Amino acid sequence: MCKYDYQCKLCGFKIDVKAEYKDMQDVVLKVSSDCPNLNPVTKEPIVLDAMYELMVPKEKSAVMQLLKDKHRHIEECTAYESIRDAIGLSLGRYFEIA
Ligand SMILES: [Zn+2]
Known part of the structure; x- marks a missing residue:
């Protein structure tokens, strides 16, 4: 489990991202933030295809x-x-450890 802290440059809210890989592909992200706009990703952990998320342009991002x-x-x-950065950093760590 890796934990990263960010701050939204626009609204100033803190964004905490905890990343844990289920396997080489799927990462489980637990995002917490006081920003009400981030509700869709903070209310429950989200599972993403890490490589996909890192490779596609913003418009195609899950x-x-x-x-x-x-x-x-x-x-x-x-x-x-912030979330994309956390995926990238945690993926790097995953391959370091694995
Ligand atoms: Zn924001």
């Missing part, structure tokens, strides 16, 4: 799919960048 309807300023909010 994180963005979860957030885009609910989050009024997702384009300017750095939540997506």
Whole structure:
């Protein structure tokens, strides 16, 4: 389990991301933030295909799919960048350990 801390550059809310790999592909993210806009990803852990998430552009991201309807300023909010960064860093660690 890796834990990363971010702060949204737009709204200033802290974003905590805990990442745990189920296997080489699937990562379970536990996102916590006081930002009400991030509800779709904070209310329960989300399971993502890590490689996919790192490779696709923002428009195709599963994180963005979860957030885009609910989050009024997702384009300017750095939540997506934070979550993507956490996936990348934790994937690096996963391969270090494995
Ligand atoms: Zn924000």
